[in-house]
Amino acid sequence: MNQVERVIDRTQKENGGRLAPPGSSGKPFLGLLIITCFALVGIALLLWWVPYVGLKNIHPSLPLILAICFGVLVAFGLGGALTLVFTILWGKNLFINRKARGVVIRFLFPLLVVLGKLFGMSKDEVRRSFIAVNNRLVLSEAKKVRPEKLLILLPHCLQFHECVVRITGNIENCKACGKCKIKDLVALSKKYQVSISVATGGTLARRIVVETRPEMIIGVACERDLTSGIQDTYPIPVYGILNRRPFGPCFDTDVDLQLVEEGLAAFLKNEDHEPKSPGASRHQ
Numbered sequence: 310m311n312q313v314e315r316v317i318d319r320t321q322k323e324n325g326g327r328l329a330p331p332g333s334s335g336k337p338f339l340g341l342l343i344i345t346c347f348a349l350v351g352i353a354l355l356l357w358w359v360p361y362v363g364l365k366n367i368h369p370s371l372p373l374i375l376a377i378c379f380g381v382l383v384a385f386g387l388g389g390a391l392t393l394v395f396t397i398l399w400g401k402n403l404f405i406n407r408k409a410r411g412v413v414i415r416f417l418f419p420l421l422v423v424l425g426k427l428f429g430m431s432k433d434e435v436r437r438s439f440i441a442v443n444n445r446l447v448l449s450e451a452k453k454v455r456p457e458k459l460l461i462l463l464p465h466c467l468q469f470h471e472c473v474v475r476i477t478g479n480i481e482n483c484k485a486c487g488k489c490k491i492k493d494l495v496a497l498s499k500k501y502q503v504s505i506s507v508a509t510g511g512t513l514a515r516r517i518v519v520e521t522r523p524e525m526i527i528g529v530a531c532e533r534d535l536t537s538g539i540q541d542t543y544p545i546p547v548y549g550i551l552n553r554r555p556f557g558p559c560f561d562t563d564v565d566l567q568l569v570e571e572g573l574a575a576f577l578k579n580e581d582h583e584p585k586s587p588g589a590s591r592h593q
């Protein structure tokens with residue numbers, strides 16, 4: 310079992326809890342996706358049935374031709390949705406991963422936000438599920454990059470609120486006092502020789518991505534920022550890790566260092582980069 314399979318396996322065992330906080334598995338997203346499929350089949354049937362009666366009068370073969378066209382469309386849509394569901398559930402690359410990620414990011418997510426609202430789900434609930442699904446697709450792509458092509462992107466709120474050191478622009482200005490996880494994250498970036506940056510918002514994050522031109526991003530942020538980051542940077546894969554907010558949003562937030570290190574080990578080419586033992590870097 311390689312590193313990627315181990316991360317996926319652990320994700321399956323822990324029901325998504327390692328990719329995101331408890332309750333944020335990809336299941337709600339999958340549920341909404343299946344409901345969307347049924348709704349689309351219903352609409353297609355209706356669209357076929359309504360003109361069916363009238364079309365017969367134009368030409369006797371027209372209803373059959375239209376039925377075949379709708380059948381192909383429905384089979385195509387359902388086939389795509391089922392492939393996506395199996396890719397997410399099994400974590401295996403089913404040839405269409407990158408495209409599947411594109412469909413999820415560009416079309417399904419906005420659609421499922423609306424549908425989720427109808428079913429009483431909060432936006433953050435759908436976003437957490439979307440991030441978990443995105444991570445599954447990114448992991449199952451099993452893409453490995455060189456360290457210089459991997460970027461760790463962090464939110465500014467991880468920095469201890471009283472710290473006066475300016476870490477945006479250059480995170481290595483951190484004095485490593487240990488009052489926040491920035492110290493450990495800088496150490497991790499040095500250990501794995503990857504780029505690391507802090508962004509104060511979406512605009513700066515986009516600029517950092519344009520300047521560093523990564524092939525893989527490990528992003529730490531809240532539901533909203535991670536979701537928009539994943540959408541903005543597509544097709545660059547983003548492995549999303551939700552921050553913890555023990556003091557509320559945007560204030561002295563926290564991150565699971567083990568998740569960051571597992572992400573590094575999963576996406577870096579050099580096998581020596583595997584963590585020595587599970588939980589070895591755990592600080593909480």
Ligand code: SF4
Nearest residue numbers: 472483484486487489
């Ligand atoms: S670890 Fe670095 S960023 Fe965090 S409080 Fe200390 S000096 Fe500031």
